Amino acid sequence: MSSKNCILVTGASGRTGRAVIAALHNKGAYSRAFIRREEVADELKKIGADEIALGDLFDDASLAAAVTGCDQVIHICPPMSPEEATLAKKMTDLCLAKGVRRLVLYSVLHPILSDVRHHHLKLQAEEYLVNSSQVYTILQPGRYMQHHVPIWKEIMETGLHRMPFSADPKFSIVDLADLAEAASIILTEDGHEAATYQLAGPDPLSQHDMARIISEVMGKTIKAEAKPLEEFRAGAEKAGMPADRIEQLCIMNGHYDKHGLVGNSNVLSWILGRAPADFATYIKRDFA
Numbered sequence: 001m002s003s004k005n006c007i008l009v010t011g012a013s014g015r016t017g018r019a020v021i022a023a024l025h026n027k028g029a030y031s032r033a034f035i036r037r038e039e040v041a042d043e044l045k046k047i048g049a050d051e052i053a054l055g056d057l058f059d060d061a062s063l064a065a066a067v068t069g070c071d072q073v074i075h076i077c078p079p080m081s082p083e084e085a086t087l088a089k090k091m092t093d094l095c096l097a098k099g100v101r102r103l104v105l106y107s108v109l110h111p112i113l114s115d116v117r118h119h120h121l122k123l124q125a126e127e128y129l130v131n132s133s134q135v136y137t138i139l140q141p142g143r144y145m146q147h148h149v150p151i152w153k154e155i156m157e158t159g160l161h162r163m164p165f166s167a168d169p170k171f172s173i174v175d176l177a178d179l180a181e182a183a184s185i186i187l188t189e190d191g192h193e194a195a196t197y198q199l200a201g202p203d204p205l206s207q208h209d210m211a212r213i214i215s216e217v218m219g220k221t222i223k224a225e226a227k228p229l230e231e232f233r234a235g236a237e238k239a240g241m242p243a244d245r246i247e248q249l250c251i252m253n254g255h256y257d258k259h260g261l262v263g264n265s266n267v268l269s270w271i272l273g274r275a276p277a278d279f280a281t282y283i284k285r286d287f288a
């Protein structure tokens with residue numbers, strides 16, 4: 001594809017953005033990475049970004065310049081932003097004003113969860129987009145398997161799988177590599193206009209299930225237990241996480257503690273043309 005099919009990726013330097021840029025590159029698509037720190041430009045070019053747009057989501061002029069000339073935009077908002085709905089509405093209006101052919105909104109599994117703020121804000125973002133005349137696709141990804149990256153060392157050292165919610169509720173955790181591939185397919189193929197896709201992993205797993213699978217793959221006994229929320233809060237404060245983000249993570253983990261986060265993987269299988277990676281495959285690929 002050429003620059004006339006340019007796809008703008010916001011949140012490009014983040015975990016999701018980098019995976020999407022790489023997946024678009026694998027598909028031969030032409031991407032423009034929206035970044036706010038010039039020093040990551042070379043890294044993004046190495047991953048596969050064809051162009052860099054330097055700016056800030058809160059700086060309207062830089063955002064408008066980044067959208068100008070793009071055929072499509074995939075908007076990946078910074079996680080837990082209190083301004084998520086405002087930013088998505090601004091992006092929708094900008095895409096309409098600049099004649100962008102399609103806006104792909106990176107939302108979340110079950111935005112209907114009104115007690116979890118970022119789900120609720122993503123629902124508002126979806127509603128605004130659906131009611132606009134902008135052509136769109138909405139992606140609703142489940143919790144990433146990649147949440148194991150920051151706790152892997154601790155799991156191996158202590159033999160304990162500890163996330164800050166009960167070890168019993170289930171999660172349809174999903175491989176970010178599959179999500180990025182699905183996004184790249186949706187952005188490079190026709191026929192996904194006006195669609196809202198739930199993108200969940202193949203097996204609903206509790207922390208007990210995850211610990212059992214890690215034990216089997218690694219040949220080492222791992223047990224699961226809930227990390228107390230206050231311990232999580234103290235660790236996040238010590239690490240310097242902003243207070244609002246800590247609060248929202250605690251609310252989210254409180255929701256997970258009661259309900260987990262379960263979805264269905266049929267749509268992801270259909271988009272990928274294969275079964276999404278299961279948890280054992282992810283652990284073998286990234287850690288074993």
Ligand SMILES: NC(=O)c1ccc[n+]([C@@H]2O[C@H](COP(=O)([O-])OP(=O)(O)OC[C@H]3O[C@@H](n4cnc5c(N)ncnc54)[C@H](OP(=O)(O)O)[C@@H]3O)[C@@H](O)[C@H]2O)c1
Pocket residue numbers: 010011012013014015016017034035036037055056057058076077078079080106107108109118141142143144
């Ligand atoms: N994690 C999950 O399990 C999960 C599941 C479903 C959906 N999601 C959604 O996925 C999205 C991305 O999450 P992530 O984990 O990939 O996030 P991330 O790694 O924290 O990346 C956030 C990105 O946003 C950029 N950013 C922050 N503030 C900005 C600003 N003012 N202007 C321009 N760019 C700014 C960051 O740039 P810097 O590098 O400069 O900081 C970074 O590139 C979130 O909306 C989240 O809700 C996540």
